[in-house]
Amino acid sequence: MKRPDIKICGISRTETLDHVIRRGASHVGFIFFEKSPRHVEPDVAADLIAHVRGRAKTVAVTVNADNDLLEEIVYAARPDMLQLHGHESAERVVTVKALFGLPVIKALSVRSEADLAMIEEYRGVADRMLLDAKPPAGADLPGGNGVTFDWRLLEAMDPTIPYFLSGGLNSENVAEALAVTGAPGLDMSSGVESAPGIKDPARIDAFFDAVEAALSLKTA
Numbered sequence: 001m002k003r004p005d006i007k008i009c010g011i012s013r014t015e016t017l018d019h020v021i022r023r024g025a026s027h028v029g030f031i032f033f034e035k036s037p038r039h040v041e042p043d044v045a046a047d048l049i050a051h052v053r054g055r056a057k058t059v060a061v062t063v064n065a066d067n068d069l070l071e072e073i074v075y076a077a078r079p080d081m082l083q084l085h086g087h088e089s090a091e092r093v094v095t096v097k098a099l100f101g102l103p104v105i106k107a108l109s110v111r112s113e114a115d116l117a118m119i120e121e122y123r124g125v126a127d128r129m130l131l132d133a134k135p136p137a138g139a140d141l142p143g144g145n146g147v148t149f150d151w152r153l154l155e156a157m158d159p160t161i162p163y164f165l166s167g168g169l170n171s172e173n174v175a176e177a178l179a180v181t182g183a184p185g186l187d188m189s190s191g192v193e194s195a196p197g198i199k200d201p202a203r204i205d206a207f208f209d210a211v212e213a214a215l216s217l218k219t220a
């Protein structure tokens with residue numbers, strides 16, 4: 001099994017960036033959503049992104065952001081990619097790509113087969129999909145809720161679609177997630193935190209150890 005890309009999201013400290021990259025993160029994500037405990041201002045993100053440039057792909061995570069906010073983020077922080085984690089349509093993805101010239105990860109909230117079928121709308125439009133669980137009722141955040149969805153829904157999915165599996169991944173369940181889905185990418189945030197927004201070095205190590213163990217079992 002090919003090693004999946006690993007994206008660790010919601011990072012706000014250089015120490016955490018260095019740690020996850022040393023452990024093998026291919027992508028690091030920064031949250032630009034004020035309600036999130038992981039929110040970073042564009043000038044803070046600019047320093048974090050400058051710190052890791054060239055060592056991992058940097059992703060600006062936004063939620064239904066308008067052009068002004070995207071422009072502020074892109075010109076201040078210079079991320080490698082944009083993640084659209086709201087209700088952005090395929091047409092909006094096309095517009096964002098044309099305006100900012102950056103690859104786009106489009107997040108989709110999944111609970112049922114019908115949710116997953118929405119992938120077709122973004123085929124050939126988004127550079128990657130990110131399949132996250134639907135937020136629980138009453139949640140303030142569209143992502144970062146630590147909730148999983150039924151990974152067996154992905155069994156019938158076209159395996160050529162590039163995607164990150166997301167939603168509630170942690171050191172305890174990542175081996176099963178990989179076994180069920182064979183996902184080409186993993187994306188996670190709260191599963192390596194000790195409290196919302198506080199990344200925990202021991203949990204980061206446990207997560208990467210679990211991924212390595214799962215991959216070595218697969219190739220043994």
Ligand SMILES: O=C(O)c1ccccc1N[C@@H]1O[C@H](COP(=O)(O)O)[C@@H](O)[C@H]1O
Nearest residue numbers: 009036143144145146167168188189190
């Ligand atoms: O993490 C957040 O606070 C957040 C806020 C707004 C949009 C997206 C957000 N996070 C994304 O959700 C995934 C999954 O999180 P988790 O592993 O279930 O905690 C996270 O990796 C971000 O891509």
